[in-house]
Amino acid sequence: QVQLVESGGGLVQPGGSLRLSCAASGSIFNFYVMGWYRQAPGKQRELVARITDSSSTNYADSVKGRFTISRHNAKNTVYLQMNSLKPEDTAVYYCNTDPPIISWGQGTQVTVSS
Numbered sequence: 001q002v003q004l005v006e007s008g009g010g011l012v013q014p015g016g017s018l019r020l021s022c023a024a025s026g027s028i029f030n031f032y033v034m035g036w037y038r039q040a041p042g043k044q045r046e047l048v049a050r051i052t053d054s055s056s057t058n059y060a061d062s063v064k065g066r067f068t069i070s071r072h073n074a075k076n077t078v079y080l081q082m083n084s085l086k087p088e089d090t091a092v093y094y095c096n097t098d099p100p101i102i103s104w105g106q107g108t109q110v111t112v113s114s
Helices: 027-031
Strands: 004-007 010-012 018-024 034-039 046-051 057-059 067-072 077-082 091-097 108-112
Touching (some): 004 091, 018 034, 034 067, 034 077, 046 067, 046 077, 057 067, 077 091
Parallel strands (some): 010 108
Antiparallel strands (some): 004 018, 018 077, 034 046, 067 077
């Protein structure tokens, strides 16, 4: 059973940066499109970035130009570099396949506030 563990969240001021990591326990990760999702309080979970097995990427309009998704297949890890953070980026961030087929991890909290 593949497990996902997200890390790297925290409290950051507007305009700041964070780098999130997601480690998968199995090599099945290498063959799937991976995505970063987020869920803000009172809102539905949304996909903000995705990366194919060949490292093609797509982004939600709300994060385009500020977030960068990448993957390291040998380490079974996917990253999300978040720059120019805004208060509206505050959410719990999760990784999963796209579409999501693995049990959700615990996520990592990102709070953007002054």
